[in-house]
Amino acid sequence: MFRYIIKRLIYMIPVVLGISFVVYAIISLTPGDPAQLILGADTDPVVLAAKRAELGLNDPFLIRYLKYISGVLVGNLGNSYRTGLPVLSELIIRLPNTIIIALGGIGLSVAIGVPLGLASAVKQYTFVDYFARTLALLLTAIPAFWLGLMLLLFFVLNLKILPATGANSWKNFVLPIVTLAASAAATQTRTTRSSMLEVIRQDYIRTALAKGVPESRIIWKHVIRNGILPVVTIIGMNIGVQLGGTVVIENIFAIPGMGSILVNSVRIKDTPMIVSSIILVAVFIGICNLLVDIVYAYIDPRIKAQYFSVTSKRGKTKTKTGGTVA
């Protein structure tokens, strides 16, 4: 297992390098002058030329990329074009905020979505089922920014129990996490429900029922353990989506996180900041996916066996990076 983890981590490196190259290329080769975007459209040309020289923008693209990436490999993420300060120090402050919102959003969506989906599957065609499906439909349809603003209006202006902006206390994170969790919970509910339903229809469940096994034991021991695998897959996929969703959330709630700085940096073409943020996000998603794959091993012994046989020469059963086991 340990070897498997190391192998996965090593595989992440070329992926991240490839991402960084593509992003750096896109930013550098598209029109738009960072110096003019940062200092202002009407800045004096002398000042602009000096800034361009200062930022090293007159070097050819490959040279700039190589300089940047050689810095990254020793842990130096470069200096932001906008502030001149090290990118790493800025991102270190902002990363926790985004992670809190993203993980909080996923956690809340699982805490709501999975039980609701399960109840919906077990008690199919009852009120609980209809309620869950309707709620899922509504939450999928409602866009995040609208929900966020409505929650802001209600909890900040009407009930006055939560602050609108900032990131100093836990209260600031309640609404962002709820907003993010809303649509994710909808997906979780539906996936859980359909996966559990499939398991419930299996013959071995019917056998257990016929044998007289109590229903709660059936649900806990058989239905959940067998049905949870697709749900875990969806959670893993959702992490990437949630991180994207935090951009909108951070803008609405004025939380200084990676999403907002990424969007602002793209607007002014602050290349070191953009590429470094994306590298961090890619690494984070890679690690999350790795964790999800490890969780598979603990749920499904068949998969655990596959991981342990990674070092053996059994052709097709070798796991590849990021892919689920066939």
Next chain:
Amino acid sequence: MKNYLKCLLLLSLSMLASFMLSACSGEKTTSTPQESKGEDSLIFGLIQEPTTLDSLTSAERITWLPVSAIYDTIVFKDDDQKLLPGLAEEWDISDDGLTYTFKIREGVKFHNGETLTADDVAFTIEKLRVLQKSEFGVISSVDIIDDTHVKITLESAFSPMLYLFTLPQTGVVNKAAYEADPESYGRKPNGTGPFKFSSWLSGEDIVLDHFEDYWRGAAPMTSITFRIIADESTEIIALEANEINAYIQVSQSYRQVVEGNEQLAWYDTPSGQVNTLAFNNGNYSNGEPSIFADNKALRQAICYAINKDDLVIGAVDGTSDPLYTPYPEFVINYPEEFDGNVYNPELAKEKLAEAGYPDGLTIKMRTTTQANYSKPAEVIMGQLSEIGITMELETMERGTYLEEVYNNFDYDMTIWAVSCDYPDVNHGAYRRFYSGMIAPANNYMQINDPALDEAILTNRTSIDPAEKAAAVLRIAEIIRDESYCLPLYCSQQTLATNANLKGVNLNSGMGIDFYRWSW
């Protein structure tokens, strides 16, 4: 299915009810206590983070807000745009208008404790000559006469000179600190203004504390926090919840919300920004001429096809009046009885035929995605279709727009603003209409007209008031007759604040005198 529908209805109704409640409920009379450094502090919401707090290199308008609190300028101006002594107690202008001698106030302290001397003022002006050449290049030399006197010599008479020294981007810096480390001056500024820099948490807050040793006496406000909130709806909610106390450049769509709330106050004033329909009067970057180059009739056709009364309703909900001069109404020598081109669709069609397009044509307009440029574009598209011109609107991302249109002149028509931040037409006219300024980010319309150049130079250098007034009128007449561009309207500068704030002031060009604000 019946159950399903029942549930859907129930849930939707309950959600709708709760949201309607929140939207329509009346205002509470007590506001939440201010979460800040005490009752006398101000929290100002900014939609964008400033890039620097160094006055000399600050070119973005939003940066001028904290900059005007941190620095003092050599000359001040009051709410009616009259000049007042600033860091210069008095000044003397030679008869030929070429020499200005300033007497610098004594006993003024910088935030770092040093005393202001003529050295700092001279250093600042020298830097301005280099860093803001398009405006200050007219100064040929700066001399220090003694500890309290600075003399500047101009290459030609320049009547708006003193106005230039009132702009926030001319705030006086400390020579020693600036020379020691110019790069970090922008993150750790040092000025003589009423507020000194305290901290800058990137992406969140810029905090300024009031300067106890300020030469006019400490400001009533003990601190100002500039909070960055990127979304406009959140700014308004934060304003209503008293989490921020003021917010500038509010969209007109929020006017009713602010005016309807008795805890908030709405201020507006004409900004110096004239939204203008610009034609490319020269060549593209590849050397080919644009369709408007040398085709006056086509330009005139388009100008006659625009109904400005409808345009201001469509673009800014009627909150500005149509403008017929290429400069705002607050400039000196504004020609009161000017006859601009009025809407005349028959004449437009005639001119179109004269231009060689009797059956109409397709023209492309390129703008940024900003609403104050793309909305008028949409109205114009409709108006031009009525005379047979099909307009294709291409909205571009700002970086691409600046590079292709603003720098490289690869466009036929666009909408941009001609700014006039002080009450003299020179600011907009020289930069945007003078042939010598055809360069990236300056005279992007590539206007090259000797008579217009002469009028601009006369206004700029003449010290005879009658001559100046005639020149100002000439500028408007030539732009109207040749139709190099079409001024549309002067946009409004808007500010929403907590109603309890006193001494609130606002003038064109993002100038705010925070010294006068108090609770």
